[in-house]
Amino acid sequence: MSETPSFAGRAVTVQVPATTANLGPGFDTLGLALAQYDHLEVRVRDEPGVTVEVHGVGEGEVPTDETNLVVRAIAHTFAAYGQRMPGLNLIAQNVIPHGRGLGSSGAAIVSGILAAKGLLEGIVDLDAEALLALATEMEGHPDNVAPALFGGLTIAWMTPEGPKHKKLMVHRGVKPLVFVPEHVMSTALARSLQPESVPHEDAVFNLSRSALLIAALIQSPELLLTATEDKLHQSYRATAMPETNRLISLLREHGFAAVVSGAGPSILVLASDPGQRLVAAELVAKESETPWRALMLAVDFQGATVAPIVSDAAA
Template sequence: MTAAVVASGDVATSLTGRRVIVKVPATSANLGPGFDTLGLALARYDELEVSVPDASTAPDAPGLEIEVHGVGEGEVPLDESHLVVRAIAHTFARAGVPMPALKLVAHNVIPHGRGLGSSGAAIVAGVVAAKGLLEGIVDFSADELLDLATELEGHPDNVAPALFGGLTIAWVTPEGPRHKKLMVHRGVSPLVLVPEHEMSTALARSLQPESVPHEDAVFNVSRSALLVAALIQSPELLFQATEDKLHQHYRAAAMPETDRLIRVLREAGHPAVVSGAGPSILVLASDPSERAAAIALVEATADTAWQALPLAVDFKGATVQSA
């Protein structure tokens, strides 16, 4: 992190009137065998506008004003506990810059509590918004952005693809989290199936055992390596590459509808996995026709309502621009 030499009073003045627009993709983590390591950015975006009002022209304006439209409207907090605001405050604190008054307007489309990285997207939105507001005052490296986001999220598998796009491999070192971004083969055609009910990430994680059989660990190591090759070079291997013995079957009892539909899809040859902590399902089809066949199968066999979202892979990750 590098900071320009700016007097503290000048920092507050330079922030006044700044406005940034942030766009953050949904993500799917784990991708079957890549538990807490692999993540994929998907072309479905939350968009936020964050601005620092001019107190001289609006002296009675509140120190924090939040509007939420779309997903989460009327449900998420509209105070300092809002996750985007917490992430902005965390980034300003790390930079050693006092938090200014803010106005936040969020237009959300990423479903909450469905395994599509909504909390990671909110954290990344706040970190990237702060980066944009502090442009010219403090500069952040890619590793610093990932570190800031991971500190709030707890693990980097969702925030890495949200920040950087594409397929990401994330790992943790003594110096902090790191990532490698890879470009996905153009034939890969993701399909997300979203149910009406939510799933708690904390509950899903509580169902994981502290240890697993050695042969299951070896199985997942091989499939994770194969999955990377399948996604970037050989989509025809996606069905075998998405096999998992490390986490999905332990969580199956908590989301029986998800488990049943994944079994139906995989019995028909579709590479279906739990998206993140669930309960959404990710199908990593090898071409658009296979994706269409998976949608038809769900419509014909599902016992409950599932929203089918054929999505492209996002290759840019989070973006911020001054407005």
């Protein structure tokens, strides 16, 4: 075990984007990074233990001790490389909605792992493969953590050697729109509604749509409506989020490529031009039975970043 003093004075800032997973047919495989960000500041302190300040989303709700998910991710990374975690002060500025299908838990995990990477600079080298493996160990599946780490559109898959990913650049004509409701959805509950097996024809249907979706997102946005059709997961979860299901059906009837964002209950619309987003937002505002916040977001192409904080004395 390394001694804590080797980390004395170290401090980093981390930025992590929101993500949306599945994108309709790409269940547990496809993910997209969105330009909405959580920020984290971590400073090594002389005393052992941790302090956590949370501002914005989750303030007064999420734990502010060692059970905080960001702290657990930092500790997990230090332990994975045989390093003793020093005492830390954390300040989290959260913007990503919690429990809405926009990757908030994945963002917290990635925040912690990137913070640990920054604090371990020069002591342990964490490459992209190691970062994805650590994040997947904690999240359970790579579809959210891959785009959070690397940005853009990601294809993630599991191998005997661990999780892998491929990052793709999204066509500049693709304009994401996310509708966020006031109510939340448990990812565990959403997953529990999935059947153990699906009909062969449904599997073949989703294989064709997933392949088409890659082409639509990187080359042919005009195919997005057809490419986002799904028979593997959204219909099974519909009873748990009836308003989400109703609005998605309405949007699709009007020609919008609308899907459940992650496990829901937020709705993702993959528009092919900015004007289409405005029309979709007007439709939901008119037809929704409960309040929905419309977020017109860009695709994030950079992914999570970590940078050292240079002290005034050092500067």
